[in-house]
Structure formats: structure tokens, C-alpha cells
Amino acid sequence: xxxxxxxxxxxxxxxxxxxxxxxxxxxxxxxxxxxxxxxxxxxxxxxxxxxxxxxxxxxxxxxxxxxxxxxxxxxxxxxxxxxxxxxxxxxxxxxxxxxxxxxxxxxxxxxxxxxxxxxxxxxxxxxxxxxxxxxxxxxxxxxxxxxxxxxxxxxxxxxxxxxxxxxxxxxxxxxxxxxxxx
Numbered sequence: 001x002x003x004x005x006x007x008x009x010x011x012x013x014x015x016x017x018x019x020x021x022x023x024x025x026x027x028x029x030x031x032x033x034x035x036x037x038x039x040x041x042x043x044x045x046x047x048x049x050x051x052x053x054x055x056x057x058x059x060x061x062x063x064x065x066x067x068x069x070x071x072x073x074x075x076x077x078x079x080x081x082x083x084x085x086x087x088x089x090x091x092x093x094x095x096x097x098x099x100x101x102x103x104x105x106x107x108x109x110x111x112x113x114x115x116x117x118x119x120x121x122x123x124x125x126x127x128x129x130x131x132x133x134x135x136x137x138x139x140x141x142x143x144x145x146x147x148x149x150x151x152x153x154x155x156x157x158x159x160x161x162x163x164x165x166x167x168x169x170x171x172x173x174x175x176x177x178x179x180x181x182x
Contacts, residue, residue, distance in 0.1 A: 042067065042068050043067075043152065044067040044157075044159040045065070045066060045071075045152060046065055046149070046150045046154065047064045047065075047147055047149050048062075048165055049061060049074075049146070050146045050165075051143060053142060053143060054142070054143045054144075055140065055142045055143070056143075060165075061164075062162050062165060063166070063167070064161070064162045065154075065158060065159055065160065065161045066159060067159040070160065074127065075117045075125070076100075077100075077113070077115050077129045079106075079113060079131050081106040081109070081111070081131075082107060084107055086113070087105050089105050089110070090102070090103050098116060098117045098118075098119075099116050099117070100114075100116075101113070101114055109136075110134045110135055111131050111132060111133055111134060112130075112131070112132045112134055114129065115128070116128050116129075124148045124149070125147055126147070127145050127147065128143070128144035129142070156169070159174065
């Protein structure tokens with residue numbers, strides 16, 4: 001039993017869970033994302049994303065040039081376990097603009113997903129998420145990310161570009177390619 005618990009913990013932490021922020025459509029009671037026409041009117045803005053809590057010890061910050069649709073995805077989390085998507089199953093226990101509680105499955109194992117958003121302002125908020133194995137003790141992974149709008153995107157940055165905090169863009173969230181290959 002102990003080795004099983006250790007295996008769960010190692011599997012969760014070794015993968016770093018690659019908890020990815022990904023957009024989901026609006027839920028009941030949430031504001032709808034701006035239409036494509038509205039998005040074309042709103043210029044992208046530069047956001048700093050900082051890891052402020054991590055059970056695996058990860059730290060760091062990146063800058064992202066984001067348009068309104070990408071910004072609306074910051075508070076949604078789609079976890080991956082050992083490179084595999086954790087697919088939702090069952091109905092979410094809670095799903096509001098500030099809290100999401102659901103279950104997902106990856107590699108034959110089930111997990112509880114808990115996501116909360118704490119907003120100082122619309123341009124400064126923290127998203128905290130936890131993924132807990134439901135079939136074994138231990139192995140809970142927790143991470144919190146602070147999102148803070150810095151202002152307009154620097155010259156040469158396009159919506160979706162991301163890079164080290166204060167540095168040049170190194171890749172695009174939208175295309176998955178680096179700046180030299182776009």
C-alpha cells in the first residue's frame with residue numbers, strides 16, 4: 001500500500017501535472033466571451049503570470065500578450081497527468097466565475113479538481129488549483145498563479161506570444177511555434 005501511495009505521489013509530482021490554462025466556453029451565469037468583431041476592436045495587452053504557490057516547488061514568471069478571448073481562459077484549468085489529458089466525468093459539483101469543483105480521469109485513475117479565483121481587480125487576480133487522486137491517499141498537487149495586466153503589448157509582440165518575464169517572445173500559445181518559425 002505504501003509503495004502504491006508513493007507511486008501516485010511520484011507520478012503526480014514527476015509529471016509536474018503540466019496543469020495548463022485552457023479556454024472553455026462560458027458556463028451558465030458567466031459573461032459570454034466577446035464576439036470576434038468585439039475582439040478585433042480590443043487590442044491585446046501584456047500580462048505577467050507568476051507561480052506564487054506550487055507543491056512541486058516550481059517558481060517563475062512569464063509574460064503573455066493576450067487578447068480578450070485568451071484572457072477569459074486564464075481562470076480555466078485543464079489538467080494533464082503524465083502527459084495525458086484528465087478528461088472530465090460526471091457533472092461539476094460547482095461551476096461559477098470564482099469556483100469550479102469537478103472530477104476527471106486520466107490513465108484509469110480518477111481525480112478531484114478544485115479551482116478558485118480571487119480577484120483584486122479585473123486586471124489582477126490569482127487562480128489556485130488542486131488535483132487530488134480519489135482512489136489513493138496522498139499525491140495532491142496544488143499550484144496558484146497570479147495574473148497581472150502590465151499594459152500594452154511591446155512592439156513586435158502578437159496575441160498569444162509568451163516569453164520570460166521582461167524578455168522577448170519565445171513561443172506562441174496560439175500556434176505552438178517560436179517567433180522565428182511563424
